[in-house]
Amino acid sequence: MAFKTSDNPRHTDSWYAASAKDRRIRPHLEGELEADVCVIGAGFTGISAALELAERGYSVVVLEAERIGFGASGRNGGQIVNGYSRDLETIAARYGRDKAVKLGEMSLEGGEIIRGRVIKYGIDCDLVHGGFFAAFTEKQIREMEAHKAHWEEHGHTGLDMISKADVGKYVKTDRYAGGMIDRLGGHIHPLNLVLGEAVAVESLNGRIFEGSRVTGVDAGEKPIVRTDRGSVRASYVLVCGNAYLAPQFPEISGGMMPVSSQVMATEPLEPTLIERLLPANYCVEDANYILDYYRRTSDNRLLYGGGIGYGGNDPKDLTSVIRPNMLKTFPQLTDVKIDYAWSGNFALTLTRIPHMGRVSDKIYFSHGDSGHGVTTTHLLGKILGEAVAGHAERFDIWASLPNLPFPGGRTFRVPLTVLGAWWYGLRDRFGF
Secondary structure (H helix, E strand, C coil): CCCCCCCCCCCCCCHHHHCCCCCCCCCCCCEEEEEEEEEECCCHHHHHHHHHHHHCCCCEEEECCCCCCCCHHHCCCCEECCCCCCCHHHHHHHHCHHHHHHHHHHCCHHHHHHHHHHHHHCCCCCCEEEEEEEECCHHHHHHHHHHHHHHHHCCCCCEEEECHHHHHHCCCCCCCCEEEEEEEEEECCHHHHHHHHHHHHHHCCCEEECCCCEEEEECCCCCEEEECCEEEEEEEEEECCHHHCCCCCHHHHCCCEEEEEEEEEECCCCHHHHHHHCCCCCEEEECCCCCCEEEECCCCCEEEEEEEEECCCCCCCCHHHHHHHHHHHCHHHCCCCEEEEEEEEEEECCCCCCEEEEEECCEEEEECCCCCHHHHHHHHHHHHHHHHCCCCHHHHHHHCCCCCCCCCHHHHHHHHHHHHHHHHHHHHHHCC
């Protein structure tokens, strides 16, 4: 039976919102406040930065236009996938071996931050360890083998190749030719994770205001962040809106494109059935350019995601893209009811590499995790906090990576990106 979402207002109609453990609505910002740092956006990046700073003793105010975790942080597939949206060899080829080594040193840290905070603050977010990358073709298997070798050069020892004969230990389907497991991967209830981290911020005297959309920022030695009911004067401002960034920051938002992904959750399945389908309880994602991702939930649903909408566009029927793919993987679920279907936008950069930088000496930003946001946002939020605290070495590495504009600007970026995705999808389909 589906949970009700009506008692958790201003969230999308998702299984996450319906099963959220903390449904308190934080107050609007009223009047004038002062703080060491004002964070714009209460998703993973903003809350991660706020928690890092609160742990360091800074006074922090977080302003959220909607609800904590309203955007991608509370809507995603809930998979802990290590690394970035581009592999370290691609990073080395683009930016140099030295940059790849430094980013490689950080590449497992996002997952470590999540696991550490879950333990430290007792966050109940259904943390499960282990992930499986599924390959359809021998070509994809060879690419995974190369990926594994490169990862191991950077200290990742949790990867193992899986033969076709052993796929059934992780997922019961005939679709895959093999794959790779990541013992340092895993899955979580993302909305409960960010809500638990928000409670941790508040336990350290951080203040979080919901329904407090930023209407403008006055630059200066101590910038003033304004909403329709109040303002925050701060020594530093961190802009962490990602795909839901307000238009007040065109110098930031102009370098990314919102992209939607669709997710659905079945009705609760019989425990014996869901355990047979995903016996190791690992999360799964396939190796196609436009990929499927899925996992078990704590109440025995199959949560299945996929599809893509460049520019943030969704199909009229959210299940029309996902359900057929689910049935290709698990044809035995033909008669299973879908209780929830929703979408959410993530921020895509042309390079598929996160974009960090400074608008001024006092205003920093991070966005554009390009589909690898669960872990990367936690890492980059921590790095934003380090930069404010005077330790900007890692921030400067990220800020030095060029962020290129989309060809065709806002008018043609969507059709040109769709054309590129069509080409890569064709390669996946025919295995070349």
